[in-house]
Amino acid sequence: MLRLGWGLALFCYAVLSIWLLRHPPSIPTDDAFFFVNGTIRFSVLEFRPHFPGYPGFIALSKLLYFAGLTAKQAVFYLTLFSALTLPPLSAWAAKTNGASPTGTLLAFAGVLTLPFLPLVSLSMMSDATGIAFFLAALASIGRGHHGFASAFAGMALACRPSFFIPIGLSLFIEWCLKKEARFTMFITTAATLFLFFGAVVLLEGESYFLEALRFTEGHFTVWGNTSFEQATKRDTWLDAATREPLAFITLSLLICTAAYALFKKPQLTPLTIATLSALLWTAFAQNPENLRHVLLPTVLLVIWLASLRARSTRYVLYISVLLQLNLWSQLELQPTSDSPLDRSIGYLEKQPNSLLVTNRGVYYLRDRLPKHQIKDAYYIDGEERLTIQTNSPAWKLTGSTEDIKWCENNYSFGSRTLGERDLHIQSNC
Amino acid sequence: MMRVFYALLISLFVAGQAHAYSYAAAGKEPLIDAREAMLKAALEGNFEAAKAAANEISEELTYLTQDYDSGLSEAFENALASQDTPALSAAINRAFIAEITRRLQAGAENLNDYQTSKVLVVKSKRFFDSMAGELPGEKRQAADEALRHALEAIGNPGVFGVGKREPDLAAYNAAVEATLKALAN
Numbered sequence: 293m294l295r296l297g298w299g300l301a302l303f304c305y306a307v308l309s310i311w312l313l314r315h316p317p318s319i320p321t322d323d324a325f326f327f328v329n330g331t332i333r334f335s336v337l338e339f340r341p342h343f344p345g346y347p348g349f350i351a352l353s354k355l356l357y358f359a360g361l362t363a364k365q366a367v368f369y370l371t372l373f374s375a376l377t378l379p380p381l382s383a384w385a386a387k388t389n390g391a392s393p394t395g396t397l398l399a400f401a402g403v404l405t406l407p408f409l410p411l412v413s414l415s416m417m418s419d420a421t422g423i424a425f426f427l428a429a430l431a432s433i434g435r436g437h438h439g440f441a442s443a444f445a446g447m448a449l450a451c452r453p454s455f456f457i458p459i460g461l462s463l464f465i466e467w468c469l470k471k472e473a474r475f476t477m478f479i480t481t482a483a484t485l486f487l488f489f490g491a492v493v494l495l496e497g498e499s500y501f502l503e504a505l506r507f508t509e510g511h512f513t514v515w516g517n518t519s520f521e522q523a524t525k526r527d528t529w530l531d532a533a534t535r536e537p538l539a540f541i542t543l544s545l546l547i548c549t550a551a552y553a554l555f556k557k558p559q560l561t562p563l564t565i566a567t568l569s570a571l572l573w574t575a576f577a578q579n580p581e582n583l584r585h586v587l588l589p590t591v592l593l594v595i596w597l598a599s600l601r602a603r604s605t606r607y608v609l610y611i612s613v614l615l616q617l618n619l620w621s622q623l624e625l626q627p628t629s630d631s632p633l634d635r636s637i638g639y640l641e642k643q644p645n646s647l648l649v650t651n652r653g654v655y656y657l658r659d660r661l662p663k664h665q666i667k668d669a670y671y672i673d674g675e676e677r678l679t680i681q682t683n684s685p686a687w688k689l690t691g692s693t694e695d696i697k698w699c700e701n702n703y704s705f706g707s708r709t710l711g712e713r714d715l716h717i718q719s720n721c
Numbered sequence: 722m723m724r725v726f727y728a729l730l731i732s733l734f735v736a737g738q739a740h741a742y743s744y745a746a747a748g749k750e751p752l753i754d755a756r757e758a759m760l761k762a763a764l765e766g767n768f769e770a771a772k773a774a775a776n777e778i779s780e781e782l783t784y785l786t787q788d789y790d791s792g793l794s795e796a797f798e799n800a801l802a803s804q805d806t807p808a809l810s811a812a813i814n815r816a817f818i819a820e821i822t823r824r825l826q827a828g829a830e831n832l833n834d835y836q837t838s839k840v841l842v843v844k845s846k847r848f849f850d851s852m853a854g855e856l857p858g859e860k861r862q863a864a865d866e867a868l869r870h871a872l873e874a875i876g877n878p879g880v881f882g883v884g885k886r887e888p889d890l891a892a893y894n895a896a897v898e899a900t901l902k903a904l905a906n
Contacts, residue, residue, distance in 0.1 A: 497836035499840045661858070667855075668854050
């Protein structure tokens with residue numbers, strides 16, 4: 293039975309891998325554009341990429357770049373292959389943290405079928421690489437290899453510094469529990485972080501610290517769209533849940549099971565703390581507009597539940613895998629295509645050079661559409677009020693159909709995966 | 722403490738609507754902050770608020786008027802008095818161009834100090850990015866390219882000497898001139 297399960301899981305893994313690999317490298321957001329620029333020339337002050345610089349991720353994409361790939365291919369395939377390592381790494385992490393053979397299989401299948409795994413795979417962002425190193429760290433902790441665990445945790449932080457709360461807390465718990473490993477853990481983590489972030493400080497000078505202050509403040513008060521932001525207009529996790537209901541139903545199921553399991557049998561392990569802190573950190577400090585942020589807590593939830601060796605959690609994982617597999621029919625049957633942003637650029641390139649007001653991909657659009665005047669809709673609320681008065685042709689690119697419509701002309705570019713935004717172009721008639 | 726927690730919890734589910742973001746939008750640059758505040762207020766027809774935002778940068782405007790653009794303060798006063806939003810937008814752009822000029826010229830004076838000159842050029846680029854929406858495509862591309870040349874001209878000390886490039890004052894001045902020409906009307 294177990295063999296049959298692994299056979300089916302590996303078949304699904306091959307299907308997903310082939311489907312993802314058939315996608316052409318295509319930039320979906322400004323953040324991805326910044327990573328591509330950063331691969332060519334690194335400069336945090338110029339947003340190549342933006343703060344904190346993601347030095348681990350850039351170092352890996354630069355390696356691929358020097359190996360002969362273009363910068364876009366390097367970032368795209370690094371992200372994609374990082375995401376494809378997550379199911380096997382999850383199985384490994386579950387196994388080393390006490391999962392039974394069935395639990396190991398469920399961790400593999402549970403992560404493989406996660407609704408936002410394809411989104412992260414094609415995002416050209418550092419999430420998947422950061423999670424992959426974090427899982428390797430958790431697996432190494434499970435095996436008692438603290439040197440490797442700390443080095444992997446350092447790499448995870450160098451790729452995805454925003455994971456510092458779950459990574460830091462899980463390392464801290466292990467540090468408290470294993471007195472004999474404290475020295476190794478401290479030295480290895482510090483050395484890895486010093487290597488990467490020391491290089492960044494060396495390149496950027498003291499202005500890196502000023503940018504750190506500016507960027508952190510901006511994340512929590514201006515653009516980060518977090519719970520700490522005082523602005524009234526912002527997407528919430530409830531909006532996110534209504535956008536992808538089935539994905540959030542399975543997530544809720546996993547959260548409820550985890551809460552029940554924790555209540556029934558409280559335990560203090562690095563994996564438990566990592567899962568709980570990732571859930572809370574994502575809920576409060578991450579942007580609900582970008583559903584890729586959900587991947588870390590869901591991956592950790594699946595691994596943790598799979599490692600519990602309880603029959604009830606096993607059934608819940610079976611159900612969630614089956615529910616999640618239902619979503620695949622929406623994906624794999626679709627033909628592969630460029631990102632909605634790239635397709636909208638393809639459309640706009642053929643239109644007369646004119647004014648474009650956008651709240652998506654401002655920097656990338658300015659780079660790709662050199663003849664268009666491109667206004668950032670963020671800067672001026674109601675910029676369209678100025679724009680709409682002009683007689684020249686004008687376009688508006690938006691991620692929401694709820695925005696005020698200029699007229700009935702509306703061209704839509706559908707998402708490639710669950711959680712990716714459809715983009716809409718409207719003209720001023 | 723519990724109140725803060727509940728407030729945060731509620732804030733997770735308060736309905737809202739998405740808007741765009743730009744990493745250059747956060748503070749620490751009074752002119753960029755004031756630009757947003759002034760234009761937002763003017764578009765809402767609230768010129769008192771626009772005036773208050775302009776007062777926040779009165780020191781900067783006085784300095785830029787004295788040294789870089791003699792009619793700048795007057796342009797702001799006229800636009801605010803006549804409640805003319807396009808004129809206010811044009812005055813803000815003039816202030817930004819004066820600020821870009823100030824920083825790029827300071828870059829030439831600090832060409833032997835890589836970190837300082839780099840910050841001056843990169844910050845100029847942030848001001849340019851903020852006003853880039855006001856520029857037609859050709860002008861935007863020309864200024865963008867010229868700023869890239871300015872950044873190349875400041876050289877690079879490399880890491881422990883590896884990849885070292887000496888600064889080139891002539892190339893830098895040419896790039897600054899090209900930037901200001903592209904931004905000029």
